[in-house]
Amino acid sequence: MIHVHRYERIWITSGVVMLAFFIAVLAASAIVDGFVPNSRVQTIDPTKVAQTPPFDKPGLRKVADGVYEAYYVAQIFSFTPHTISVPAGSRVTFYVTSADVEHGFSIPETGVNAMVTPGWVSSVSYTFQKAGTYLLVCNEYCGSGHQLMAGQVEVK
Numbered sequence: 001m002i003h004v005h006r007y008e009r010i011w012i013t014s015g016v017v018m019l020a021f022f023i024a025v026l027a028a029s030a031i032v033d034g035f036v037p038n039s040r041v042q043t044i045d046p047t048k049v050a051q052t053p054p055f056d057k058p059g060l061r062k063v064a065d066g067v068y069e070a071y072y073v074a075q076i077f078s079f080t081p082h083t084i085s086v087p088a089g090s091r092v093t094f095y096v097t098s099a100d101v102e103h104g105f106s107i108p109e110t111g112v113n114a115m116v117t118p119g120w121v122s123s124v125s126y127t128f129q130k131a132g133t134y135l136l137v138c139n140e141y142c143g144s145g146h147q148l149m150a151g152q153v154e155v156k
């Protein structure tokens with residue numbers, strides 16, 4: 001058997017413990033905060049966003065009580081729709097695509113944060129437990145009006 005020095009053993013053990021701890025934190029935050037990793041669920045022709053369902057009619061769709069889908073087009077320098085409104089406790093799955101350049105889709109209070117790349121549809125879900133007005137911002141620099149690119153989620 002190989003002799004492992006006591007200090008080395010302590011060092012290796014603490015490394016393994018930390019790794020397990022970080023994995024546990026990741027798993028716990030994913031479950032507790034209800035956020036899912038950003039995923040690019042499908043491709044889309046970025047020059048034909050306005051003609052491609054469901055993005056030809058962006059907006060909120062009710063799937064069931066408390067379950068919604070929201071289809072967004074990001075474009076310099078706005079989000080369509082600008083404002084959506086849902087009852088408190090609703091789970092909203094956002095589908096976002098860009099009609100021009102790279103944008104961001106972030107609702108800072110919630111952990112909703114996706115990159116919006118032309119040619120792809122980004123998807124992220126969140127359950128809005130607390131009533132209030134949530135700010136939606138573009139957090140990828142996209143040009144001279146980037147700081148104006150914003151929207152709202154109203155939770156009632």
Ligand code: CUA
Binds near residue numbers: 103139140149
């Ligand atoms: Cu769109 Cu910054």
